[in-house]
Amino acid sequence: MSNVDIAIINYECGNIHSARKAFELALSELNISGNVYVTNEPEVIFKADKLVLPGVGAFPECFNKLKSIKGLRESIAERVYDNGIPILGICIGLQLMADKGYENIESEGLGWISGSVENLCPDDKSLKIPHMGWNEVSFKKDDGNFSDLNGEDFYFVHSYYFNANNNDNILATTNYNQPFPSALIKNNIIGTQFHPEKSQRSGVEFIKRFLMWKP
Amino acid sequence: MLKTRIIPCLDVKNGRVVKGVNFINLVDAGDPVEAAQAYDEAGADELCFLDITASHENRSILLDVVKRTAEKCFMPLTVGGGVRTNEDIKMLLDSGADKVSINTSAITNPNFIKEASKAFGSQCIVVAIDAKSNNDGWQIYTHGGREPTGLDPINFAKEAELLGAGEILLTSMDRDGTKKGYDTELLNKITKKLKIPVIASGGVGNIDHIIDGIKEGGASAVLAASIFHFGEITIKEVKDKLFEKGLSVRK
Numbered sequence: 001m002s003n004v005d006i007a008i009i010n011y012e013c014g015n016i017h018s019a020r021k022a023f024e025l026a027l028s029e030l031n032i033s034g035n036v037y038v039t040n041e042p043e044v045i046f047k048a049d050k051l052v053l054p055g056v057g058a059f060p061e062c063f064n065k066l067k068s069i070k071g072l073r074e075s076i077a078e079r080v081y082d083n084g085i086p087i088l089g090i091c092i093g094l095q096l097m098a099d100k101g102y103e104n105i106e107s108e109g110l111g112w113i114s115g116s117v118e119n120l121c122p123d124d125k126s127l128k129i130p131h132m133g134w135n136e137v138s139f140k141k142d143d144g145n146f147s148d149l150n151g152e153d154f155y156f157v158h159s160y161y162f163n164a165n166n167n168d169n170i171l172a173t174t175n176y177n178q179p180f181p182s183a184l185i186k187n188n189i190i191g192t193q194f195h196p197e198k199s200q201r202s203g204v205e206f207i208k209r210f211l212m213w214k215p
Numbered sequence: 216m217l218k219t220r221i222i223p224c225l226d227v228k229n230g231r232v233v234k235g236v237n238f239i240n241l242v243d244a245g246d247p248v249e250a251a252q253a254y255d256e257a258g259a260d261e262l263c264f265l266d267i268t269a270s271h272e273n274r275s276i277l278l279d280v281v282k283r284t285a286e287k288c289f290m291p292l293t294v295g296g297g298v299r300t301n302e303d304i305k306m307l308l309d310s311g312a313d314k315v316s317i318n319t320s321a322i323t324n325p326n327f328i329k330e331a332s333k334a335f336g337s338q339c340i341v342v343a344i345d346a347k348s349n350n351d352g353w354q355i356y357t358h359g360g361r362e363p364t365g366l367d368p369i370n371f372a373k374e375a376e377l378l379g380a381g382e383i384l385l386t387s388m389d390r391d392g393t394k395k396g397y398d399t400e401l402l403n404k405i406t407k408k409l410k411i412p413v414i415a416s417g418g419v420g421n422i423d424h425i426i427d428g429i430k431e432g433g434a435s436a437v438l439a440a441s442i443f444h445f446g447e448i449t450i451k452e453v454k455d456k457l458f459e460k461g462l463s464v465r466k
Contacts, residue, residue: 014336017311021286057336127217128412128435130338130381134218134260134465153218153465155291157338157381176217198313200255200289 004034004211007048009076011040011066013092014056022197023052026207042075050211051076051085054197055092059101059117059160062092063109073110080112086188088210094184094191095162103160113186114165120158122177130159131176137183137194139172146171146183146190146209152202154194156182161193188215218465219429219457220260220436221450222293222414223443225250228267230276248283254443255288257450260465262288263316263438266296267359274303278310285311293341295384299327301334308335316384318343319357322364322371325378332379341414342380344368346401347388353401360388372405372413383413384438390418394442397424402432414438422448422456429462 006023008016016038023036037044045051053076055062067073079085089097098109101117109117120131137154139147150172161180164170171190174182182193190210196203226233231245251262264284266277274297281294294307295316304315315335321328321342332340345360346353346368355366372383385405387398397415406413412435415428419439428434442448454464 014339015308015311015313017282017309018285018289018313022289025289056338129410130412131217132338132382132412133220133435135216157291159337198289198291203289 002033004032004050005048006034006036006050006052006211007045008036008038008052008054009040009045009072009093010038011055011062011069011072013062013065014054016054019052019054019090019197022204022207023211026204026211029204030208030211032211040069040072042071045072045075045079048079049085051079051087053087053089053093053096055090055096056157057092059092059095059103059109060105060107063096063101063107066096077110080189084188084215086190086210086213086215089189089191090197091158091193091195094193095160097184097189097191098162101160112189113162113169113184113191115163115169115184117160118163120161120176120180124177127177130157132157134199135174135176135194137172137174138179139183140170143171143185145213146206149202149206149209152205154182154192154196154199154202154206156194158193162191216463218260218463219434220414221425221453221464222261222263222436222438223254223259223450224263224265224416224438224440225444226265226267226440227277227280227296229273230280233267247280248287251284251292252287254450255290258454258465259290259450261291261293261436263293263295265316266294268297274306278306281307281310281312295341295343301331304331304335304339308339312339314339314341314382316341316343318345321375321380322355322357322366325374328375328378328380332381337379337381340380341382341384342372342375343384343386344372344375345386345388346398348398348401356388368401369404369408373408376409376411380411382411383409384416385413387417391416392441393418394420396420397428397432397434397437399427399432402428402434406433406435412436422453425453426457426460426462429457
């Protein structure tokens, strides 16, 4: 791989400073040249080799912001579906890929991975919501790429989770009283409920694997 | 299993660490970025900057510190001190902070908690409560502990949760700086009543105090300053001991 350009999609949903820095570090550790763009411009998205859809905030507001930027949603979909470019969704970025979200109100999502976004509701009522902090990620299958990070701790902060309709799309789960899907995968689409850009060494290792990933 | 977070806190004034960080061979112990990196390497789970700069004009210095820290440390960073408006929060988040801690402004104007969490999401709004015991309970103080408010910290913490706070940072003013341990009684009353996580602060002198804060106080995270800065205890020692006691920590 000679050059990898990464577009981190900026749709005004949260701090992406750290995401940019983490991707730059991952590129340099892999000895790959490339640029990390923080952008909402379709032209940049059309040139990028990998896309990242980050995000923090509430599902309906984030989806509205994504839709409100002219041509953004369409350009991402074209890259992901027509050109097969790998995309990583992080936290809300993953959740937006569901059919529907139920945060505050029922609202539609991108519908890329079948499922809905529902509130975390552990049986043990003493457990705190949001689920905030470091927790283990257990990979369900050996995919020869991401799964060697099985058992590593990653940083989470969320009150809702991606309830997947197809078990095949669940790459990893995490336990918070009950297991919930913490990483999902479908063809060239991958998403994490945790924040790799905030997860120190294990996070950078995850990002490196995303950059090397050949779906 | 979710791990208990260990959070070192650095007091920053005019872009410099005050009280110093003596535990490692730092070239410049007063540089918050270098101290942050050292804690990153030492295995801290999060980091907290408390800006105690008196004048608001020096905000740009803090923003630069936050920015340079976020370039080097890939762990959650909370920044507090003098946060009064949504614009203050936006500038901190844009500089690379993940969470913003609001103290006086949240207590004098609880509606600010609602506005802030609506604009930026609950996950990044930490409400910091400074409490001191009195004859029949506790009372909240503001303005760096100078102004009594007559407010009960237990009820106020619940109100902050309902207004959209994502987390509570509870500092016991009776214990702060005493090394006598956290006020586990107050902690326990608050953690029992709240659904959101509570960070214990004020009074840590040894590892047993940290264990008490978690076991008796019910804290989801523990914050400490001087014991880490002066190298009395390392983060690794804390985690090893917690693990030995059956508490879950990130290795």
